[in-house]
Amino acid sequence: MVKVLQYGVGSIGSKTVKALISKPWIEVVGAVDSDETKKDRDLGIVAGLNRRLDVKVYGSLAEALKHVKVDIVLHTTSSWLDLVEPQILEIIESKLSVISTCEELAYPWRRSPEAAKRIDEAARKNGVVVLGTGVNPGFVLDxxxxxxxxxxxxxxxxxxxxxxxxxxxxxxxxxxxxxxxxxxxxxxxxxxxxxxxxxxxxxxxxxxxxxxxxxxxxxxxxxxxxxxxxxxxxxxxxxxxxxxxxxxxxxxxxxxxxxxxxxxxxxxxxxxxxxxxxxxxxxxxxxxxxxxIPGDEATVAMIVNMIPRVLSAEPGLKTMKDLKLPFAWLKEF
Structure with a gap:
């Protein structure tokens, strides 16, 4: 079982939780969200699933990691790299791989080379993988x-x-x-x-x-x-x-x-x-x-289906061109 932490429980994060719990090879162990109204509540209720998952939403990554063991983080908080870089670096420094829907992280080497270098070096140092992907960028137009x-x-x-x-x-x-x-x-x-x-x-x-x-x-x-x-x-x-x-x-x-x-x-x-x-x-x-291609559903599908690819990749900041062929992961992992 792959132990997944959901970072961000907004619209896309909530849909991601629903997809994650449908996969028999995945265990959702916790979630992180800065919204005080979501903190300390059951993830199933916060994500609108109308049932309890007995999984807690924590107010910070540090707090979550005091209570749960995690293999990988799915990150769905913002489109802009300048806003998410501190979050991504904190995840990396916790020695966790991360897949993010941050669009500017999908291929940051040209527009944000300094941030890309910082993230890549931190990922290599900590032995983890970082990937930005979704439906677009991540699939349709690239x-x-x-x-x-x-x-x-x-x-x-x-x-x-x-x-x-x-x-x-x-x-x-x-x-x-x-x-x-x-x-x-x-x-x-x-x-x-x-x-x-x-x-x-x-x-x-x-x-x-x-x-x-x-x-x-x-x-x-x-x-x-x-x-x-x-x-x-x-x-x-x-x-x-x-x-x-x-x-x-x-x-x-x-x-x-x-x-x-x-x-x-x-x-x-x-x-x-x-x-x-x-x-x-x-x-x-x-x-x-x-x-x-339906945007929200495809974004969720892509980040979930890329979990096995990321967990088997070499450390560093990766893009979709660096990893093996993506496909629907319908089997065990």
């Missing part, structure tokens, strides 16, 4: 794209799209894409670096490094999608002219030619949601997942 390139002899251009209908997604995501903001509020949030999907640059960097592409110029775009009519979700009532989501892209150019472009549109009532990849090369390929 691992899936790279897997498709394995059947190409040569590649002239790659373009990929993830179009998500955010209207049925959880409240934190609807907030993160600016739902209900004015365009002016949205642009101010963009300037502060706390708006839109996090991780598009990390996916882009992973693909570029794997394929050995060095760009002369990189162009990024982040624009609001604005409502043309009234839209209601479980959490918002949007008036015409207000923001309903984001349209983002990043493109890499070599000698004036756009070699790699990733597009992400995430907004309320998005039309024709899908995940698709187009590769121009030998051979040329087009691939599409109609309606797109």
């Amino acid at each position: 691992t899936m794209v790279l897997s498709l390139t394995s059947v190409c002899i040569s590649i002239d251009k790659i373009e990929a799209w993830r179009i998500v209908d955010a209207s049925k997604r959880r409240l934190p995501l609807q907030k993160k894409i600016g739902s209900g903001m004015s365009v002016e509020e949205f642009r101010r949030a963009v300037q502060k670096g706390r708006m839109g999907h996090v991780g598009l640059r990390e996916s882009f960097d992973m693909i570029a490094d794997c394929l050995g592409w060095s760009f002369n110029y990189v162009r990024e775009s982040l624009e609001p999608v604005v409502a043309s009519e009234t839209i209601e979700t479980e959490f918002f009532k949007i008036k015409p002219g207000q923001v309903i989501g984001v349209s983002q892209s990043i493109g890499g150019f070599i000698d004036g030619f756009e070699k790699l472009k990733l597009n992400l549109q995430m907004y309320l009532n998005a039309k024709n949601p899908r995940d698709s990849v187009k590769i121009e090369g030998v051979p040329s390929l087009e691939f599409e997942v109609k309606n797109g």
Whole structure:
């Protein structure tokens, strides 16, 4: 039995707990959350399972480790590396491997090289593995794209799209894409670096490094999608002219030619949601997942399914390109 500690019992953390307890090879031994209203309560109740698990939610990692033995930590607290680095380092220094949904941790070597180096060195020193992953980054616009390139002899251009209908997604995501903001509020949030999907640059960097592409110029775009009519979700009532989501892209150019472009549109009532990849090369390929891969369920599945891969990897900060082929872990471990 693999003894798992769940770090963060928000929306994704709660769904992760539900997935973990369905696996016969996993024992959930505890959880950590800084929310005082969750501290010292039963994890099953906090996670909304409507039943007790006889597993406690602790207010800190240090407190949890006084009471339970842990093999690995699943970490689901924030998208931004500057916020989670202290948490990740504390886990590492406790000599525990960790899988995190922090998007900026999925491939931090280009954008946050100093933080990546600190985490990697600490992980190697303590003999543990650190992995950032999820559905995106972690799969759709990086691992899936790279897997498709394995059947190409040569590649002239790659373009990929993830179009998500955010209207049925959880409240934190609807907030993160600016739902209900004015365009002016949205642009101010963009300037502060706390708006839109996090991780598009990390996916882009992973693909570029794997394929050995060095760009002369990189162009990024982040624009609001604005409502043309009234839209209601479980959490918002949007008036015409207000923001309903984001349209983002990043493109890499070599000698004036756009070699790699990733597009992400995430907004309320998005039309024709899908995940698709187009590769121009030998051979040329087009691939599409109609309606797109469900974000929350796929994120949870990925971090749970990667537990065996992480526990059998060499110490250090790893990315999805470093580990063995991911697949649904339906057997014992």
